[in-house]
Amino acid sequence: MNNRFGTIVLDISFRVIIPFIMLYGVYVLIHGEDSPGGGFQAGALFGIAVVLSRLVHGEQAILNVSGDKALILAGIGTAIYGSVGVVTLLFGGNFLEYGTLPLNISEPGRHALGILAIELGVTICVMSTIVVIFDALVGREEE
């Protein structure tokens, strides 16, 4: 293992900590319906992963969602949440009544998928917002 990122501390934090943070974020997001967790927590974990990767790598970071792109992503996350509600409205249910989603599976499955969709939207929004605030604080954005 060569120290490609400078010192051993940065190397270990990039190669060991960030994958576990992201894996835990995925677990918290997907398992959020049954256990404590959900979109907000998963978004915070993903945001920390991106910020840590940015601190180690700088501009050349692999996990780089920067500036205006992150701002657009935050809007997209909010739009995912809202569009799930609009889709359930269009197919004859109440706003965010997940049982009316147009999917060919059982009713609890549609319910779980609807909740997963809105939590995915929340995750994207929270993650991108953390990156946007980090970007604004360190004074860097997409040129």
Added chain:
Amino acid sequence: MKLIASVAMLCMVGIFFTTTAGLPQIYNPHSAPSEHVSPRYIEKSTKETGSPNFVTAVLADYRGYDTLGETTVIFTAGLATALLLRSRRTPSFKNEQACLVKGDPDE
């Protein structure tokens, strides 16, 4: 000005201390929240929503509008932070990098 601020702070502290006594007690089974909304969620949320977790049922089903509003608030906060902090940027600060690695790691 400092005197006014101090008096206002003291008034706020007094209001908080006096009104805290009127809040419903936590862990009291006969307080208003424990007798109205909580039993309803505990007894019927699994049947009504099909969600195995009370918190998810409240967050995504009973109060879906509320969570949509929270997400919008977070998005608006990020947008406002970016707009405020970016507009004060001076040109000399613009190319500074917040990078712990000295130099280009690829070199």
